[in-house]
Amino acid sequence: MDNEIKYIGFYDVDEYIHQNRNTFLAATNKMNYIALALVKSGYKVDIISPSWSGNKKGFYEGRKEFIAQSIRLIVGSTFGAQNRILRYFRIFWSWLFLFMFICFNTKKDEKVLVYHSIMLMKPIMLAQKFKKFKIILEVEEIYQDVAKFIEKTNKDELKFIESANRYIFPTELLNQKLNTTNKPYTIITGTYQVEDDRKDKYNDHNIHIIYAGTFDPRKGGALAAAAAAEYLSENYHLHIIGFGSQVDKKNLLLKIEEISKKTKATVTYDGLLSGEEYIRFIQKCQIGLSTQSPEAAYNETSFPSKILSYMANGLRVVSIRIKAIETSEIGNSVYYYEEPKPEEIAKAIMAIDLKEPYDSRELIRKLDKKFREKIKELLEN
Numbered sequence: 190m191d192n193e194i195k196y197i198g199f200y201d202v203d204e205y206i207h208q209n210r211n212t213f214l215a216a217t218n219k220m221n222y223i224a225l226a227l228v229k230s231g232y233k234v235d236i237i238s239p240s241w242s243g244n245k246k247g248f249y250e251g252r253k254e255f256i257a258q259s260i261r262l263i264v265g266s267t268f269g270a271q272n273r274i275l276r277y278f279r280i281f282w283s284w285l286f287l288f289m290f291i292c293f294n295t296k297k298d299e300k301v302l303v304y305h306s307i308m309l310m311k312p313i314m315l316a317q318k319f320k321k322f323k324i325i326l327e328v329e330e331i332y333q334d335v336a337k338f339i340e341k342t343n344k345d346e347l348k349f350i351e352s353a354n355r356y357i358f359p360t361e362l363l364n365q366k367l368n369t370t371n372k373p374y375t376i377i378t379g380t381y382q383v384e385d386d387r388k389d390k391y392n393d394h395n396i397h398i399i400y401a402g403t404f405d406p407r408k409g410g411a412l413a414a415a416a417a418a419e420y421l422s423e424n425y426h427l428h429i430i431g432f433g434s435q436v437d438k439k440n441l442l443l444k445i446e447e448i449s450k451k452t453k454a455t456v457t458y459d460g461l462l463s464g465e466e467y468i469r470f471i472q473k474c475q476i477g478l479s480t481q482s483p484e485a486a487y488n489e490t491s492f493p494s495k496i497l498s499y500m501a502n503g504l505r506v507v508s509i510r511i512k513a514i515e516t517s518e519i520g521n522s523v524y525y526y527e528e529p530k531p532e533e534i535a536k537a538i539m540a541i542d543l544k545e546p547y548d549s550r551e552l553i554r555k556l557d558k559k560f561r562e563k564i565k566e567l568l569e570n
Contacts, residue, residue, distance in 0.1 A: 197238075
């Protein structure tokens with residue numbers, strides 16, 4: 190039917206977490222939001238997931254189930270594998286499921302939404318040769334910008350992106366870089382899901398700042414945030430929450446211990462939070478930090494999802510000035526620092542007047558409405 194859309198990507202639900210299928214939290218959150226936006230626009234969504242298990246043993250059947258109103262999840266069967274040959278065959282098995290599903294369930298010229306992944310290119314490109322369906326490719330980043338692959342994989346990625354008929358990009362800069370033939374596209378920088386005010390604040394009269402995200406030193410965000418605390422005055426409290434390897438976490442805790450001896454401000458590591466616990470925690474804060482390293486290649490084309498998460502919860506945002514953020518639709522609502530120096534970050538934080546009118550939730554609501562209009566236009570025209 191015309192109001193049905195297939196959405197291909199690595200996806201699963203928490204109920205089956207024991208199957209340990211390869212999924213990625215940021216991708217799952219984005220797919221959830223887009224699927225719900227499509228439903229609000231009058232579509233029924235089938236999420237097609239070829240996710241394979243990372244377990245060493247066990248067999249897990251494929252399944253079909255409704256995970257929300259008008260959203261059905263279809264996953265292929267998979268199995269555990271202990272040696273290299275079986276691990277390769279496990280991937281091939283999932284590719285075969287995806288290829289066969291597309292061939293038996295897709296019509297010529299049907300529009301299919303695909304979440305871009307290096308590991309999905311081969312079965313989708315092969316199926317497209319047979320079925321001639323149209324790909325709406327959701328490109329969150331260019332993978333060769335963030336990881337090293339052999340030259341053939343790099344070429345195949347660009348070829349796959351070029352073969353799409355329409356696009357969803359996180360930034361206008363990525364559209365300019367990849368959409369060289371001006372195919373139809375729309376922009377979605379992240380999830381435009383506003384969270385109601387939980388009305389739960391600290392009562393200590395301090396200004397509470399939060400960094401939420403990865404501790405990976407290659408991205409630099411957590412360590413940069415911690416370092417900035419050295420230059421904050423005593424009425425500031427910096428909270429750091431997030432995730433990383435044991436080594437990354439240990440180095441961060443050592444950094445916090447070092448900075449705490451030098452600063453009048455308070456710096457704390459508050460663990461890894463998710464769901465309602467995460468929402469309530471960040472809503473206690475007034476300012477969110479997006480302090481990634483500006484030198485990374487992906488900064489020119491990808492958008493830090495944490496910015497929208499902060500804004501959806503009513504926080505002001507301090508960020509390094511990079512084009513992907515500055516030229517976005519929320520660019521004028523962000524507080525910038527120019528150089529990745531701790532004192533510059535601190536200066537930007539302390540320059541914020543919290544008494545000035547500010548309503549980031551309303552901005553996110555407007556972006557949500559605009560995206561639903563744009564995605565419907567992309568599918569129907």
